[in-house]
Amino acid sequence: MSIPTPRNRGALVAALLLPALVGGVALTSVGDRVEGATDLPAAVVNLDSPVTTGKGEEKTTIAGGRLLAAGLTAPDEDADATMAWRLASAETAADGLADGTYHAVITIPEDFSATLAGMTRNEPEQAQITVSTDGADGTVVGAISRDVGEVAAARLGRQITTTYLAGLYGQTSELGGRLDEAADGADQLADGADQLANGTSALAGGAGELADGAGTLSGGARELSTGLGQLDRGASDLSQGTRSLASGAAQLDGGLAQLGGGADRVAQGNRDLADGASTLATGAGDLADGLSTLDDQTSGLPGQADQLAAGADQVATGVAGWAQVLRGWGTVCSTPAAASFTALCAGTEAALGADGANADALVDGSAQLRDGARTLAGTAPELTAGIGRLSAGATSLASGADELADGADQLAGGAASLSKGVGEARAGSRRLKSGSSELAGGAQKLTGATGKAAAGARELSDGSGRLAEGADELAGGTAQLDDGASRLRGGIGDLAKGLRDGAEAVPRSDAEKQQSDAEAIAQPVVAAVDDASPIEARDSVAPVVVALVLWLGAFTTYLAVPALSPTRLARAGRATRVMAAGLVAGLVVVAVQAALVLAGAAWLGSAPAHPWALALLVAPTVVVAFVALTQACVAAFGERTGWVVLVAVTALQVVASSGFLPIDAAPGVVRTLHAVLPVPLAGDLFDWALNGSGSAAGVAGLLTWAVFGVALSTVAASRARRTSVAAVRREVAAAA
Numbered sequence: 001m002s003i004p005t006p007r008n009r010g011a012l013v014a015a016l017l018l019p020a021l022v023g024g025v026a027l028t029s030v031g032d033r034v035e036g037a038t039d040l041p042a043a044v045v046n047l048d049s050p051v052t053t054g055k056g057e058e059k060t061t062i063a064g065g066r067l068l069a070a071g072l073t074a075p076d077e078d079a080d081a082t083m084a085w086r087l088a089s090a091e092t093a094a095d096g097l098a099d100g101t102y103h104a105v106i107t108i109p110e111d112f113s114a115t116l117a118g119m120t121r122n123e124p125e126q127a128q129i130t131v132s133t134d135g136a137d138g139t140v141v142g143a144i145s146r147d148v149g150e151v152a153a154a155r156l157g158r159q160i161t162t163t164y165l166a167g168l169y170g171q172t173s174e175l176g177g178r179l180d181e182a183a184d185g186a187d188q189l190a191d192g193a194d195q196l197a198n199g200t201s202a203l204a205g206g207a208g209e210l211a212d213g214a215g216t217l218s219g220g221a222r223e224l225s226t227g228l229g230q231l232d233r234g235a236s237d238l239s240q241g242t243r244s245l246a247s248g249a250a251q252l253d254g255g256l257a258q259l260g261g262g263a264d265r266v267a268q269g270n271r272d273l274a275d276g277a278s279t280l281a282t283g284a285g286d287l288a289d290g291l292s293t294l295d296d297q298t299s300g301l302p303g304q305a306d307q308l309a310a311g312a313d314q315v316a317t318g319v320a321g322w323a324q325v326l327r328g329w330g331t332v333c334s335t336p337a338a339a340s341f342t343a344l345c346a347g348t349e350a351a352l353g354a355d356g357a358n359a360d361a362l363v364d365g366s367a368q369l370r371d372g373a374r375t376l377a378g379t380a381p382e383l384t385a386g387i388g389r390l391s392a393g394a395t396s397l398a399s400g401a402d403e404l405a406d407g408a409d410q411l412a413g414g415a416a417s418l419s420k421g422v423g424e425a426r427a428g429s430r431r432l433k434s435g436s437s438e439l440a441g442g443a444q445k446l447t448g449a450t451g452k453a454a455a456g457a458r459e460l461s462d463g464s465g466r467l468a469e470g471a472d473e474l475a476g477g478t479a480q481l482d483d484g485a486s487r488l489r490g491g492i493g494d495l496a497k498g499l500r501d502g503a504e505a506v507p508r509s510d511a512e513k514q515q516s517d518a519e520a521i522a523q524p525v526v527a528a529v530d531d532a533s534p535i536e537a538r539d540s541v542a543p544v545v546v547a548l549v550l551w552l553g554a555f556t557t558y559l560a561v562p563a564l565s566p567t568r569l570a571r572a573g574r575a576t577r578v579m580a581a582g583l584v585a586g587l588v589v590v591a592v593q594a595a596l597v598l599a600g601a602a603w604l605g606s607a608p609a610h611p612w613a614l615a616l617l618v619a620p621t622v623v624v625a626f627v628a629l630t631q632a633c634v635a636a637f638g639e640r641t642g643w644v645v646l647v648a649v650t651a652l653q654v655v656a657s658s659g660f661l662p663i664d665a666a667p668g669v670v671r672t673l674h675a676v677l678p679v680p681l682a683g684d685l686f687d688w689a690l691n692g693s694g695s696a697a698g699v700a701g702l703l704t705w706a707v708f709g710v711a712l713s714t715v716a717a718s719r720a721r722r723t724s725v726a727a728v729r730r731e732v733a734a735a736a
Helices: 005-040 064-073 092-100 110-120 138-297 301-333 336-352 354-505 511-522 535-558 565-572 576-604 612-636 641-654 668-676 678-691 699-736
Strands: 041-046 051-053 060-062 086-088 104-108 130-133
Touching: 041 064, 041 092, 051 110, 060 110, 064 086, 064 110, 086 668, 092 104, 092 699, 138 354, 301 336, 301 511, 336 354, 535 576, 535 612, 535 641, 535 678, 565 576, 576 699, 612 641, 612 678, 612 699, 641 668, 641 678, 668 678, 678 699
Parallel strands: 041 086, 041 104
Antiparallel strands: 051 060, 104 130
């Protein structure tokens, strides 16, 4: 073996540690992602509106959307948690699904509860929910989301079906009780039939009494004739009264005509009032807009007034100081020593004025300016507030004017309706006048009809005689009726017995039994999951991760260690020794890598199922096969081309490996590659040694690959050695 240079030593250390680091990060990341699937954020959009069914005491509110949303966002048990479901609005959920905030969205439609309520009206329909995924997180998350939506909908469906069936069982039990009540009613009906038979017997006796009554009726008919005479006199009085009524109706028609004219004028006045109020509303709106603009423009007036007051204070202070300076110079100029400041003193005296009048006036003016600025600063807030109140009042005035215009329009409409009603009333008064005239004529005719009525009364007397004869015939019919009542009694007894037999045939149970039967029918089959050998998510992906990182470790090893030592190629010796030197160097490095990777996998996951087989068979076989193959690629194709070939082979083996997705779901070509390529074979071997799944049959395949790699490396070493000796000879010849 060649001695590594300091540069190669660093690459060698990196090749030793890199697979262990990559394997540890991969196992930790994959395990946390699988176990954290329940923390994936998802949204529930509940657009459903609860509905109420039934009446009175049977009135029920169905809130299916609320129940489904609560079952997802707040499950009864932690084991029922599937994803981190949250309630959201439709807009928020759509935005969240688009930007990745939510991985899935379940939308409950508006008519969800209304559709479920159809079961109570014998109109069952399937209620649907919508499961939306963005597809950005892969098919696994989408499949989980769809499965969760379907399972949640199925659970709610079973709950609703159970409730419906329990209610149906309760109604069936109630039907049995009502059949008992109906049987009792039939018994009572039979008693009534007995009473009917007794009544028919009494009816026969009543027929005789009817004959007697007919004689009495004949006497009453004679009295009726006397009464008709009195009616004739009353008809005459009625004729006179109806004439008076016709005269009053004529006067009413005149008054209604005056009322109709007044109603038209009122309607026109209210329309004019509505137009004026509308104009006022428009003007008030313009005033409100102007005052609002003025309010906006004067909003900064208080601050500006405060600044002006502050500036005026500064001016007054400066002017007072300046006046004192002038007076000081005036005092200096009055002394003999000021003779040399003639021009300055002249200017000072002009500025002071006579006895300092100019300076005093200037000081007083600056003080007045300061006082005025302070007054403005004090009143500015009240001014702006007043403008605001005035703007609000103008707005209220505009609103009131609009309401006044609306009221005036309504009042105008009412006046028009009044005018129309007055017209109809006038038509009624005319009809009243006409009817009263006709009534007067009818009353006159009634006077002549009373004579005819007297003749009818005499005919009534004759009819009462015939009535007595009919009463005798009635007595004979009541005997037949009595016989029919007896047969009715027997039929009702049979009805009562049938009702009682039906009541006994109706199944009855208590509320607990009804609930259990409904649950059994709603879900006749229940699956009990018994996982005899549960495997954690990290343990399930550990075999393929370990196989991949060891393959990458063998790859990186021959980036730091030469596949065929140049020094040994230059010496005389067999090609097998050159190949063996490179193979042993790689085996030492990859063996250390395997020890680190497997130790990390054991620390992060569970204890191996076959620890001795892992240490003495599986790991050595995998290390020898991987080192032999990677050495063969680099030795046969050269460093650059060999590395490219290794990268391509690595990608192909990743596609053909299992662990993340079932290999049975892959195309046939991928399944064939999985059965022959070294990394998938190593993954299956590690799965057997770590998790106890499968078998150790892959050892034969890996040993075959190892023999192939050794043979190819030997051939490459032999060819490289011949090339190297020829190159040396050429160099010697050139030197000579």
